[in-house]
Amino acid sequence: MNPKQLVGEEAAKYVKNGMVIGLGTGSTAFFAIQKIGELVKNGLQIKGVPTSKATEELAKSLNIPLLAIEDVKRIDVTIDGADEFDPQKNLIKGGGAALLREKIIASVTDFYVIIADAAKGSEVLGSFAVPVEITPFAKEITMAQLKALGCQPVLRVKDGQAVVTDNQNYIADCKFERIDEPAKLAAKMNAIPGVVENGIFAGMANVVISEDGNGGLLSL
Numbered sequence: 001m002n003p004k005q006l007v008g009e010e011a012a013k014y015v016k017n018g019m020v021i022g023l024g025t026g027s028t029a030f031f032a033i034q035k036i037g038e039l040v041k042n043g044l045q046i047k048g049v050p051t052s053k054a055t056e057e058l059a060k061s062l063n064i065p066l067l068a069i070e071d072v073k074r075i076d077v078t079i080d081g082a083d084e085f086d087p088q089k090n091l092i093k094g095g096g097a098a099l100l101r102e103k104i105i106a107s108v109t110d111f112y113v114i115i116a117d118a119a120k121g122s123e124v125l126g127s128f129a130v131p132v133e134i135t136p137f138a139k140e141i142t143m144a145q146l147k148a149l150g151c152q153p154v155l156r157v158k159d160g161q162a163v164v165t166d167n168q169n170y171i172a173d174c175k176f177e178r179i180d181e182p183a184k185l186a187a188k189m190n191a192i193p194g195v196v197e198n199g200i201f202a203g204m205a206n207v208v209i210s211e212d213g214n215g216g217l218l219s220l
């Protein structure tokens, strides 16, 4: 089985009848959502909370009932992907530009399940450039302030245009050599006025499930 499907289906085992489920974004979360769609088709009763417009469309296509964000108080389980994780389950997320909604939803989640290729694991975060959602207004100032924290910010561009998030912001990808104190760096980034949110998810994940390269499962 495709490793993404393997971990996606494993994560779907956390989903139980009556739960509110956060639905992540990306090519790994896709398989968990597909499995949840199958379970719903077979009678499972849950309500989903999507972390992006793309995931909302996917969930709707699978007839997964969704909860309006205004009605969300707590979420039982969220299943999402990640771009990098360390042994303490700190994460870098936002490769798919959905980090703001993902972090809001993670912040009200009781049990946060991360699914990712084992190759995304590192002893110390920093291999993946930290995606940072910034306001389009004064992006040059914000990127200079991010640079002062020790990274090389690059505005994310697609087809010659700045990538616009679901929240109408931009993404600056900030490559650090190594991130020894993820929570501190996250706080420093968020102290910059033009930063909406950063892609460091420190101390949020309850479990990280990956595939061992031989069809087996690993979990942190």
Ligand SMILES: O=C(CO)[C@H](O)[C@H](O)COP(=O)(O)O
Residues within 6 Å of the ligand: 024, 025, 026, 027, 028, 029, 080, 081, 082, 083, 092, 093, 094, 095, 096, 097, 098, 099, 102
């Ligand atoms: O954070 C994310 C989107 O903002 C994704 O979870 C992350 O980029 C991993 O995606 P994939 O499973 O496709 O590798």
